Amino acid sequence: MVEVLIAVGIVVALFVGFNIGGSTTGPAFGPAVGAGAISKVFAGALMSVFFFVGAWTIGRRVVTTLGRELVTDPGVFTVETSIVVLFFIGGALFVGNYVGVPASTSMTAVGAIAGLGVARGALDWAVMGEIAVWWIVAPLVGFWVSVMIGRYVYPTINRLVAIDSSEGALVELDRSGAVPVPRAGPNTTRREFLGTVTLVTIGCLMAFSSGTSNIANAVAPLFGAGVALNPLILLGSAAVAVGALTIARRTLDTLGNDITDLPLTAAIVVAVVASGIVISLSAIGIPASFVIIATMAIVGLGWGRATRTVTVSEGIRGDTKPTVSVGALAADKPGETPPDIGEEDPEEIPTAADLFDPATTGRVIVMQNVVPILSTVGAYVTFWLLFAFVW
Structure with missing residues (x-):
């Protein structure tokens, strides 16, 4: 009977890993995909x-932190309770992935474990409070x-980066030798190639950071119940790979295209800001709210660009006094860099709607809290009922 329950728990853990792959691939590689630097398939592979x-x-x-330290009594993790916890983690993440909004796996997993801890009176409130504070501050x-x-x-x-997306393939395989060698495409400039490599490298760093924190969300309950760790990591990572190559396409669209128009330079800025915060949180042992931080960085940059305030000098519009315009960041065009403040052509100034989609942003923020x-x-209601009337 125990073996059957463990098998069921592993299946549920695989379902959670599948949804983690779908949820976290977008924040890591959405900017690169949205900027046209890499394909969705290559993003999933990385x-x-x-x-x-x-x-x-x-x-x-x-894994040890969530499986042993978040609750004061690790004994609350039985195979049965682990299955229920994983069910709520996977189910909640699936809802987010289904609507194309990547949910925070850390918040979802810790929430499910906290529901178990509260129902059993075994939650470590000091640890939970520290995590919650950082989840508010970091985004x-x-x-x-x-x-x-x-x-x-x-x-x-x-201007410093000066990266423009050229026509044609960014990288091509040179098959003239015995081993194919990747080389820059025929129209790819050196700056574009180096900037794209930087962007993808940062995405890989964010994927690494996601692995350091999010694998626990899939396997920590089973580890707390006594299942060996190495096989759990292998199985969980395999499930994440499947999710990254399939369901992640929806979140890649949301974070790469729907929220804000991301040229390559903007994508690099988003990746640097988000990865820096995630790495800093990981360094102090906080399960990072990976998705929320990356999404809010995208939203912030889009809003900052769309609401940039400029002073239009006298004579440009025939005004007798300088005027202020909202949405005054000139659009990024191939071969051009944005002008300095006060030098924009008013006819080429996009509105906020051109750079920033409030409807999509609202859907993202609502779902990431729901x-x-x-x-x-x-989890809390279920465990309260189970412990009161069944167990």
């Missing part, structure tokens, strides 16, 4: 590899840093 590396190395520590930091960059220094960064709440409340 996510699979670097997630596994992060899970196999640093991820073990986070706000990512948002406002990105807003300031988009509003005030984006043109300068764009999904963890579903997981937490659902």
